Amino acid sequence: MKDKKYEVRRRYDATATHYDKRYFDIQMKKYNEIFSEIDVDNSEIILDVGGGTGLLLDFMENQTSNIFCCDISFKMLKEGKNKHKANHFICADSDHLPFKENRFNKIICVSVIQNVPDPQITLQEIYSSLRCEGIIILTALTKLFSDTKIKEMMHKARFSILKLWQLTIEDISVIAKKNEG
Numbered sequence: 001m002k003d004k005k006y007e008v009r010r011r012y013d014a015t016a017t018h019y020d021k022r023y024f025d026i027q028m029k030k031y032n033e034i035f036s037e038i039d040v041d042n043s044e045i046i047l048d049v050g051g052g053t054g055l056l057l058d059f060m061e062n063q064t065s066n067i068f069c070c071d072i073s074f075k076m077l078k079e080g081k082n083k084h085k086a087n088h089f090i091c092a093d094s095d096h097l098p099f100k101e102n103r104f105n106k107i108i109c110v111s112v113i114q115n116v117p118d119p120q121i122t123l124q125e126i127y128s129s130l131r132c133e134g135i136i137i138l139t140a141l142t143k144l145f146s147d148t149k150i151k152e153m154m155h156k157a158r159f160s161i162l163k164l165w166q167l168t169i170e171d172i173s174v175i176a177k178k179n180e181g
């Protein structure tokens with residue numbers, strides 16, 4: 001694992017027990033906005049990349065059990081597993097997702113991409129893990145990623161952008177589709 005990833009894991013391990021207290025409300029607002037733009041079917045299999053303490057599952061309130069949460073920080077996942085015992089929490093690097101290709105209907109990646117050394121690699125990995133016609137929902141910090149940069153990255157990863165918008169003052173959000181099998 002590269003130095004940056006060790007450092008990121010160390011940082012999130014250290015803040016895991018306080019994460020929800022500090023970020024619950026902020027992240028819920030993001031999820032609220034995002035899920036007003038997309039529908040989720042009960043039968044869909046969803047992957048939350050960099051899912052941390054499972055705030056997506058808090059938001060979904062057990063609407064669907066088919067959500068897999070993966071993260072590089074074991075301690076963030078442990079917090080999530082304590083809240084959501086029935087769900088799958090997997091310790092994994094977003095650049096090496098341990099799933100079969102074409103597995104997921106939707107992949108969510110909220111407030112993660114600023115932490116990875118090469119976002120393009122992460123996007124390629126997400127692309128492989130999505131089914132054909134599968135949807136990626138990603139947010140990124142506007143201070144690091146412009147609209148143009150996000151568009152370039154998504155096109156390079158072969159996604160078709162469905163919607164790109166300013167989610168909060170600090171975040172840009174994109175919904176895009178995988179076209180090919």
Ligand SMILES: C[S@@+](CC[C@H](N)C(=O)[O-])C[C@H]1O[C@@H](n2cnc3c(N)ncnc32)[C@H](O)[C@@H]1O
Nearest residue numbers: 012050051052055071072073093094110111115
């Ligand atoms: C700001 S938190 C967001 C957590 C969650 N998505 C949320 O909305 O609350 C960023 C998360 O990304 C994870 N992360 C950072 N780099 C990662 C990587 N290379 N692979 C998997 N997870 C990573 C961190 O451990 C942390 O849990």
